[in-house]
Amino acid sequence: MTVMNSRVASMYCLKCNSDLAIGDYFFGCPHCLAKGENASVSLRYAGKAAVNGAQKGLLRYSEFLPYEQFPTLGEGDTPLVSVPRLAAELGLQNVGIKNEFQNPTGSHKDRMNPFIVARALQTGRTTVAAASSGNEGVSLAVYAAAAGLACKIVSTPAVTPIWKASILAAGADLVIMETPQARWDYLRAKVETEGWYPATNMIAPPVGSSCYGIQGYKTISYEIYEECKDNLPDFIFVPVARGDLLWGIYEGFADLRKLGNIAKLPRLVAVEPLPRLEKVLAGEDYRTHYEGDTPLTASIGGGTVTYQSKLALEKTDGFAVSIPQDEAVQNVRRLAKYGFYLELSSALILGGLIKSVKEKKLAPEANVLLIATSHGFKNNPELFI
Ligand SMILES: Cc1ncc(COP(=O)(O)O)c(C=O)c1O
Numbered sequence: 001m002t003v004m005n006s007r008v009a010s011m012y013c014l015k016c017n018s019d020l021a022i023g024d025y026f027f028g029c030p031h032c033l034a035k036g037e038n039a040s041v042s043l044r045y046a047g048k049a050a051v052n053g054a055q056k057g058l059l060r061y062s063e064f065l066p067y068e069q070f071p072t073l074g075e076g077d078t079p080l081v082s083v084p085r086l087a088a089e090l091g092l093q094n095v096g097i098k099n100e101f102q103n104p105t106g107s108h109k110d111r112m113n114p115f116i117v118a119r120a121l122q123t124g125r126t127t128v129a130a131a132s133s134g135n136e137g138v139s140l141a142v143y144a145a146a147a148g149l150a151c152k153i154v155s156t157p158a159v160t161p162i163w164k165a166s167i168l169a170a171g172a173d174l175v176i177m178e179t180p181q182a183r184w185d186y187l188r189a190k191v192e193t194e195g196w197y198p199a200t201n202m203i204a205p206p207v208g209s210s211c212y213g214i215q216g217y218k219t220i221s222y223e224i225y226e227e228c229k230d231n232l233p234d235f236i237f238v239p240v241a242r243g244d245l246l247w248g249i250y251e252g253f254a255d256l257r258k259l260g261n262i263a264k265l266p267r268l269v270a271v272e273p274l275p276r277l278e279k280v281l282a283g284e285d286y287r288t289h290y291e292g293d294t295p296l297t298a299s300i301g302g303g304t305v306t307y308q309s310k311l312a313l314e315k316t317d318g319f320a321v322s323i324p325q326d327e328a329v330q331n332v333r334r335l336a337k338y339g340f341y342l343e344l345s346s347a348l349i350l351g352g353l354i355k356s357v358k359e360k361k362l363a364p365e366a367n368v369l370l371i372a373t374s375h376g377f378k379n380n381p382e383l384f385i
Pocket residue numbers: 107134135136239240241242243244245246299300343345346373374
């Protein structure tokens with residue numbers, strides 16, 4: 001039987017800070033939703049938690065996570081590699097790359113799905129589902145299979161044969177809807193009528209994915225801390241769509257500060273293929289819909305922002321940088337020459353770093369970390385042949 005970590009004390013809204021009973025808030029905070037101010041919720045923990053040094057991967061940190069037991073496929077413990085040549089070329093003290101593409105399905109999403117599946121198991125669901133155009137679909141399909149749950153991935157025509165193959169191979173059903181909105185509507189209807197457990201957002205303006213899942217991303221910050229200790233990065237560059245990863249990384253560092261392990265948080269930098277968060281940080285409403293199709297970087301595409309993304313940047317004194325998708329191919333090539341072959345969406349972190357250096361947003365002695373979220377084996381090979 002799957003049991004929740006007894007340290008989970010309550011839930012709260014990121015925006016209005018209301019205390020909420022432990023449960024599922026598929027549309028985010030109900031109070032904010034009623035006002036049209038869609039916002040995610042998160043978990044509050046009580047009591048003491050400690051790292052379990054005898055364990056590997058995410059299990060090391062299970063006391064900090066919503067479920068201490070969850071289906072694991074060896075996710076986490078990803079390498080953090082220094083790239084001195086790149087640091088020298090950009091005049092920085094250090095550039096590190098955290099290789100999330102070494103997770104079981106080739107992306108960071110494998111840190112999130114163990115807890116979504118655990119939540120579905122605990123609440124007696126038999127089917128998990130996601131609206132996804134790639135990485136989340138593959139990862140959820142695989143973790144659902146490992147846990148013996150059925151899985152439905154609702155996608156758009158943008159899903160490539162590479163992703164399709166791995167979703168279907170893991171035994172999930174794939175449903176194709178014409179637009180992202182149609183995909184959310186379909187998922188929502190199935191959640192209501194058939195009891196599917198949703199991993200992702202289903203409304204517009206969107207909220208983040210399952211808050212149980214996002215907790216898994218805290219482990220990235222814990223691993224960075226264990227490896228860097230007093231030499232934490234000043235800036236962490238993260239490719240961003242709806243900001244699940246960004247918020248999870250923020251929460252992990254916030255935990256470390258609360259424990260007294262670190263005095264200040266690394267500044268988070270969101271890299272996006274069109275100015276969305278950039279505009280929201282400059283004062284636009286976070287619920288604005290931005291135009292612009294970015295098929296090359298579909299994994300971080302879409303015209304929306306979430307409240308959690310904005311808040312993670314504000315709380316870390318971070319910023320957002322937008323890089324046109326056309327630069328992704330050259331970013332992939334350059335990173336591959338240092339030994340890191342990334343998915344196009346993920347490689348945009350390099351463009352974000354170069355632009356931030358040019359615009360003098362980083363001090364010359366800055367210590368920088370890039371989160372490489374996904375493997376280049378998912379790229380359309382034609383772009384590089
Ligand atoms: C390759 C890649 N990078 C980054 C992200 C970050 O997404 P989010 O900001 O929604 O957590 C995603 C999500 O789909 C992704 O596929």
